[in-house]
Each structure stands twice: as structure tokens, then as C-alpha cells.
Amino acid sequence: QVQLVQSGAEVKKPGASVKVSCKTSGYTFTSYGINWVRQAPGQGPEWMGWISGYNGNTKYAQKFQGRVTMTTDTSTSTADMDLRSLTSDDTAIYYCARGGVYESSGYPFDYWGRGTLVTVSS
Amino acid sequence: DIQMTQSPSSLSASVGDRVTITCRASQTIRTYLSWYQWKPGKAPKLLIFAASSLQSGVPSRFSGSGSGTDFTLTISNLQPEDFATYFCQHIYTTPHTFGQGTKLEIK
Numbered sequence: 689q690v691q692l693v694q695s696g697a698e699v700k701k702p703g704a705s706v707k708v709s710c711k712t713s714g715y716t717f718t719s720y721g722i723n724w725v726r727q728a729p730g731q732g733p734e735w736m737g738w739i740s741g742y743n744g745n746t747k748y749a750q751k752f753q754g755r756v757t758m759t760t761d762t763s764t765s766t767a768d769m770d771l772r773s774l775t776s777d778d779t780a781i782y783y784c785a786r787g788g789v790y791e792s793s794g795y796p797f798d799y800w801g802r803g804t805l806v807t808v809s810s
Numbered sequence: 811d812i813q814m815t816q817s818p819s820s821l822s823a824s825v826g827d828r829v830t831i832t833c834r835a836s837q838t839i840r841t842y843l844s845w846y847q848w849k850p851g852k853a854p855k856l857l858i859f860a861a862s863s864l865q866s867g868v869p870s871r872f873s874g875s876g877s878g879t880d881f882t883l884t885i886s887n888l889q890p891e892d893f894a895t896y897f898c899q900h901i902y903t904t905p906h907t908f909g910q911g912t913k914l915e916i917k
Contacts, residue, residue: 692853723906732910733854733897749905783854787901794901796844796859802852 690714692784692801699807705772708804710784717741717765723787723797724758724769728780736782739767742789774808781805812836816898816909822917823888831883831912833898838878842902845874845883848895848911857896858883890916 695709710722724736737748739758746758757770767784781803788795813836823829833843841861846854856865858874861881871886885892893916898909 725908733848733899733908735899735904735906735908738904747904751905785854791904794842796856796865796901797846797854797899798856798859798865800853800855 690786690799692786692799694782694784694801694804697805697807699809700774702775702808702810704774704808705770706774706778706806708769708771708782708784708806710767710769710801712765712767712786715786717760717762719789720795721787721789721791721793722758722760722767723785724756725783725785725797726780727783727803728777733783734780736769738787738791740789740791741765741767745791747791771806774806776808778806779808811905812839812900812902812907814898814900814907814909816912818912819910820913820915822915824917825888825890827888828884828886829888829914830885831896831898831914833876833881833883833909835879835881835900835902839900839902841877842900843874843876843881844899844901845872846897846899847892848897854897885914888914 693711721740723738727733739746784801785797786799815834843861845858862874895913
């Protein structure tokens with residue numbers, strides 16, 4: 689069965705960086721993409737960006753451009769998301785979700801990880 | 811960016827009821843609309859994609875409709891496990907924005 693297993697909770701200080709990993713199984717990693725979504729306390733979900741499992745192409749939300757890097761490792765079927773220059777506004781649950789292999793595929797987010805809580809606090 | 815306006819923000823209902831949640835896009839998204847169920851501590855679950863297609867394994871009491879800018883999610887014969895928060899999302903263009911959510915509570 690399709691599974692997306694995320695790394696554990698993180699506590700970071702303002703200005704630091706965080707890396708969240710998403711290890712996938714149960715499907716051909718290179719046939720899909722991975723989206724990253726976060727949900728801050730009391731707010732709706734926010735799409736951060738997408739990476740293709742096929743060729744590593746990325747599309748980031750403008751809000752995160754220059755501060756986020758998404759990568760994949762096809763040998764381990766894992767996707768990582770690095771977020772830099774953290775502030776308290778980055779405190780949120782971060783999710784990975786399977787999506788289309790191409791940017792404009794119109795493929796829904798059909799499988800999700802359970803989320804990784806990132807807390808930014810001095 | 812396309813804005814997604816979801817209503818109501820909260821809803822109280824009883825087991826066996828039928829409820830409807832609406833989602834409006836700020837511009838046309840054709841049928842590139844998904845509905846998700848979120849429960850604390852669990853992976854979000856895709857219920858409906860392409861506005862009206864039922865995801866595999868999702869009970870048929872869930873249904874979706876709409877196109878263009880106006881969409882609805884209907885849950886018939888509410889079951890105890892349906893009390894959760896529901897979000898709509900468009901995947902027409904990036905960024906793939908979400909609605910603000912509807913919290914469905916037991917009356």
C-alpha cells in the first residue's frame with residue numbers, strides 16, 4: 689500500500705533552518721511528484737511547492753521562493769524539504785502529499801503523510 | 811492567486827443528517843477541485859477529485875458537484891466518523907490554494 693512516512697517533530701530557534709523528510713513506499717516514486725503543504729495553528733492549509741519524482745523539477749510558491757529547497761533521492765524514494773531563516777510564523781505542521789509527476793498535471797493530492805510539527809521558538 | 815472561499819466555517823449536525831459545504835473560487839478553475847477530510851494527528855484524506863469523482867475507498871455518502879467557480883460537498887447519512895474538518899483545494903494553477911475549512915461537529 690502507498691505510504692508516506694515523515695520525519696519527527698523539530699524545535700528550532702529563529703534564524704535556523706529545518707529539514708523535513710518524507711519517505712515513500714508502495715508505488716513507483718519516479719511516476720509521481722511530491723507536494724509540500726503546511727498548516728499553521730488556526731489557519732487553513734498552505735501549499736508550499738512541488739517537486740517531480742521523475743526529474744527533480746520544482747515549483748515553489750512565491751511566498752517561499754529563496755527560502756525553501758525541495759529535493760528528492762530516487763534511490764531511497766525520499767523527498768526532503770529545507771526551509772531557511774525560520775521565524776515564529778513558520779511554526780506549523782508540515783505535510784508531504786503525493787501528486788502529479790508534471791507541474792500542470794492536474795493530479796490531486798491522493799496520499800499524504802501524517803505531518804511533522806515544526807516549532808520555532810527562542 | 812486564486813482565492814478559495816469556503817462556507818460555513820463550522821457546522822453542527824446529527825448522525826444520519828445530510829450536510830452541504832460550499833466552496834467558491836475567485837475565478838474559474840473548471841473542475842480542478844478536490845475535497846479533503848482532516849482529523850487531528852492523522853493523514854489528510856482525499857475524498858473527491860475533479861469536482862465530482864469519488865476517490866477509491868471513500869464511502870458513497872460523500873459526493874461533490876460544481877464547475878467553474880462554485881462547488882459543493884454533500885455528506886448524506888452522517889456517520890460518527892465523519893465529524894472532522896473539511897477543506898476544498900484547487901489544482902488549476904499554482905499556487906494550489908485551499909479554502910479556510912469547515913469544522914463539522916456533532917450536535
